[in-house]
Amino acid sequence: MTATVATTARPRVAVVVFPGTWSERDFAHVGSAVLGWDVRLVWHLETELGTPDAVVLPGGFAHGDHLRTGAIARFSPIMRAVEAFAAAGGPVIGSCNGFQVLTEAGLLPGVLMRNDHLEFRCDWQWLRVERTASAEPWLADLADGEVLRLPISHGEGRYVADPATIDELEASGRIVLRYATADGTIDPAANPNGSEHAIAGIVNPAGNVLGLMPHPERAAEAEVGGSDGLRLFRSLERWLQGRPAAAERRL
Amino acid sequence: MRWLAEVRVTLRPGIADPEGQTIASGLRSLGYDTVTEVRAGKLMRIAFEAETAADADATVADMCRRLLANPVMESATWELRADEEQQAAEAVTG
Numbered sequence: 001m002t003a004t005v006a007t008t009a010r011p012r013v014a015v016v017v018f019p020g021t022w023s024e025r026d027f028a029h030v031g032s033a034v035l036g037w038d039v040r041l042v043w044h045l046e047t048e049l050g051t052p053d054a055v056v057l058p059g060g061f062a063h064g065d066h067l068r069t070g071a072i073a074r075f076s077p078i079m080r081a082v083e084a085f086a087a088a089g090g091p092v093i094g095s096c097n098g099f100q101v102l103t104e105a106g107l108l109p110g111v112l113m114r115n116d117h118l119e120f121r122c123d124w125q126w127l128r129v130e131r132t133a134s135a136e137p138w139l140a141d142l143a144d145g146e147v148l149r150l151p152i153s154h155g156e157g158r159y160v161a162d163p164a165t166i167d168e169l170e171a172s173g174r175i176v177l178r179y180a181t182a183d184g185t186i187d188p189a190a191n192p193n194g195s196e197h198a199i200a201g202i203v204n205p206a207g208n209v210l211g212l213m214p215h216p217e218r219a220a221e222a223e224v225g226g227s228d229g230l231r232l233f234r235s236l237e238r239w240l241q242g243r244p245a246a247a248e249r250r251l
Numbered sequence: 252m253r254w255l256a257e258v259r260v261t262l263r264p265g266i267a268d269p270e271g272q273t274i275a276s277g278l279r280s281l282g283y284d285t286v287t288e289v290r291a292g293k294l295m296r297i298a299f300e301a302e303t304a305a306d307a308d309a310t311v312a313d314m315c316r317r318l319l320a321n322p323v324m325e326s327a328t329w330e331l332r333a334d335e336e337q338q339a340a341e342a343v344t345g
Binding site: 067068071075103104109110111113114115116117118160161162194 | 266267269270273318319321323324
């Protein structure tokens with residue numbers, strides 16, 4: 001038996017690619033070039049994720065969004081591995097179409113429906129962070145009440161769930177991002193799609209699975225107009241540093 | 252035996268349907284002032300094989316539950332019939 005393997009500071013991140021996914025390269029660029037992560041693109045027909053520290057479900061139009069957004073992607077072979085990784089507590093982030101896939105797969109509750117005004121909305125959006133409960137690893141570095149500015153780009157982002165589910169999300173502090181004004185006020189005029197309770201992002205009960213409609217990977221360098229997206233990725237890094245590396249966990 | 256199922260997927264009552272509302276508004280602007288509501292949905296025709304009518308019905312129910320409708324906001328109804336045209340064609344060529 002070998003001694004403890006030296007931990008590497010480079011997070012290993014698997015980015016899942018479905019036919020029709022379009023944000024995987026942005027995630028890969030930010031992960032590799034901006035953050036220095038070890039990023040691997042994983043085609044949806046694969047059945048193994050490898051041994052990542054985190055898994056990304058990027059935005060796009062997986063399988064053409066036919067039937068419903070995320071409905072077909074849910075049955076892609078790689079999703080069995082994503083579900084197992086999430087169930088074991090592994091950090092999973094689903095942005096935009098990735099959020100839609102997570103709801104269809106049952107890893108997060110509710111559904112994302114057509115925007116109430118029926119328009120595709122591509123814009124910068126203010127978001128209020130809510131951290132009344134644990135939402136690590138993705139929000140480890142963020143404080144309750146902080147306001148982020150991130151891009152949105154979707155036609156189907158209206159979060160809908162039955163009243164009991166919404167009540168449970170509210171009571172358990174699992175609504176972690178809401179559409180807001182620049183000063184953090186929740187105002188119907190700042191809600192870009194008609195989402196119930198201005199919901200822009202939620203986590204699962206354990207907090208390790210985050211689904212959000214905004215695109216943090218498109219706001220990770222000042223050159224593109226903002227870098228608030230880095231806050232989520234730095235949160236993940238800090239959280240990963242605070243726990244044993246995968247090689248140690250296996251011993 | 253070959254069957255044809257016509258599956259209708261509609262939004263559950265109470266779920267906002269902006270597409271239906273927009274269609275309703277279009278109809279009213281064409282002069283159909285009496286239109287009070289439009290609900291949009293999906294129609295799928297599915298041809299498949301099953302031994303008996305009961306098997307066929309159970310299969311469609313399973314398809315709806317597992318893929319065709321998302322119970323969070325949709326419900327599904329269907330009509331099922333034997334694909335007689337196909338069977339007649341097979342009888343001629345067979």
